[in-house]
Ligand SMILES: Cc1ncc(COP(=O)(O)O)c(C=O)c1O
């Protein structure tokens with residue numbers, strides 16, 4: 349398998365070169381040239397595999413033998429050895445039609461650990477076997493940054509700089525990132541929002557001279573390996589459903605912002621995993637809901653909500669979806685992306701919009717509704733949802749049909765977002781790894797939302 353760009357102007361690359369490239373050199377996103385197909389017989393054979401075994405099966409379709417099996421297995425064992433649950437991503441039954449896939453048992457209590465524990469190992473491996481310098485640059489609305497730092501802290505040959513929006517992440521998220529005192533970590537707290545942070549890093553990745561001079565590597569979901577690692581738990585969740593749920597239509601509701609998580613589900617479905625509706629759950633930053641309903645994709649005004657990690661207007665992976673929506677037509681993708689850059693909006697209609705509405709259902713959840721859902725499931729099911737997961741559950745309630753089953757992804761642990769939970773006067777117990785953070789000194793540099801200033805900080809750090 350080779351990897352190509354959604355914009356069609358990059359020579360096909362192998363797996364490791366694709367990981368190192370991150371954002372495609374033509375400004376697009378890397379995708380596999382052919383999506384492998386997994387038969388239902390193979391899926392049945394995979395039913396009893398552990399998370400780690402499933403990971404190896406899925407990756408074997410994508411790595412071209414560039415990483416020897418034994419090395420990959422060791423990396424996978426080390427990555428998921430850090431999780432607090434033996435199943436890595438356990439599936440919990442809430443009622444006959446609702447299952448929750450808990451994705452928050454990794455070191456930083458959010459779903460990002462699933463891919464980023466592995467990426468930390470992978471970058472370390474690439475640095476060792478290829479002698480590549482790994483200088484990671486990432487943007488975060490709170491969870492990617494913490495998970496990426498946890499994935500690489502203290503690893504030799506790697507430096508990491510993360511931009512987060514100043515005072516727009518939860519206190520726990522800020523502490524998780526900024527209490528790490530390893531010399532290979534730089535936290536820039538940017539006076540702006542997540543979209544501003546993401547825009548700056550994309551511009552820096554697009555500056556090929558700067559990217560190559562400072563060996564910039566991506567950990568955000570612009571990097572295809574993030575998407576691939578996230579497909580594993582889609583397979584795991586569907587295969588682990590109990591007998592009573594098998595044979596029914598299985599929908600998956602995904603709290604969404606940058607569109608990376610749900611794009612992994614789209615890929616899993618294209619590989620042959622039987623998924624009914626992929627339900628996009630967002631908060632009041634509901635650009636994706638508007639797209640699914642009307643065909644218009646138009647970043648609007650940024651809103652701060654109870655689910656700050658999804659406070660995103662410009663969804664990075666949307667371009668990957670456009671590529672498949674247009675029948676893998678990179679000329680069409682180039683057209684749409686320049687229209688978006690020039691006019692601030694694009695629109696699909698007719699058959700394309702019908703296809704969007706076949707691929708996805710969507711709901712933008714209002715702040716009050718998010719809190720209502722947290723309260724309802726706490727009192728009726730004794731289950732405490734974090735505000736992102738609550739948006740997912742609200743979308744399940746809106747879109748799951750009679751006789752259907754829905755797996756909703758719990759993308760974070762509620763202890764990360766006590767700002768919202770405490771509004772309901774629910775007292776939660778904090779895991780010791782989180783409770784202990786407040787006593788530690790913080791390390792971060794507050795910077796203006798100014799590309800020149802950020803560039804200067806990076807030049808000093810990556811020297
Ligand atoms: C807790 C949580 N839920 C949901 C999301 C949205 O995921 P994605 O950006 O992959 O759409 C994020 C951030 O990415 C997150 O941190």
Ligand SMILES: N[C@@H](CCOP(=O)(O)O)C(=O)O
Nearest residue numbers: 488489490491492568569606
């Ligand atoms: N919600 C994310 C935003 C970045 O998304 P990514 O999937 O592209 O890394 C975060 O927590 O940082």
